[in-house]
Amino acid sequence: MAGRNLLFLREEELRLAQDLLFFGYRDFTAGPDAILAELGMGRAHHRVLHFLGRRPGLTVGELLGILAITKQSLARVLTPLVAQGYVAQSTGRADRRQRHLSLTPAGEALERRLFERQRETVTRAYREAGPAAVEGFRHVMRGLMGPEARRGLERLGNRGPAASAIPPNPAAAMPAAATKSKAS
Secondary structure, eight states: OTTGGGGGGSHHHHHHHHHHHHHHHHHHHHHHHHHHHHTTOOHHHHHHHHHHHHSTTEEHHHHHHHHTOOHHHHHHHHHHHHHTTSEEEEEOSSOTTOEEEEEOHHHHHHHHHHHHHHHHHHHHHHHHHOHHHHHHHHHHHHHHSOHHHHHHHHHTTOOOHHHHHSOSSGGGGSOGGGGSTTOO
């Protein structure tokens, strides 16, 4: 019975997981991609809008940490968002070198439009899957994240039962035989 419980760790099952992630992400982002394309924007703009919508007042440094990109990459995305009136910058009160970022009313409206498109997709999937599957999904997604991504998620206020249940190194919690790609 123990071996049967590990069938999901076989290579073909792991490849299926990759396929599901690729196709799921493609369809999850399709709606917002179409909206953004009309505005001459892409997924990088969406990520900035999303995180500023979740945490208004983020500093440039905090946003760089969340997105794990260079200052140059962020500037290529942030400059047009500011110029087009979607993002506002303000100087830090305690440290005038800091730039705090927030969405303008136009930015909030765009972020809301993008969110609502994806909310429909997630709501449908969650309803079809049920609560136990949703909790399992959250646990797996947190397990896919490295330590820095988990810290970023926690900084956004996303904690929960599955967040604390994941060990720092998920592979360390598995038996050695389970970590082999062709476990049976």
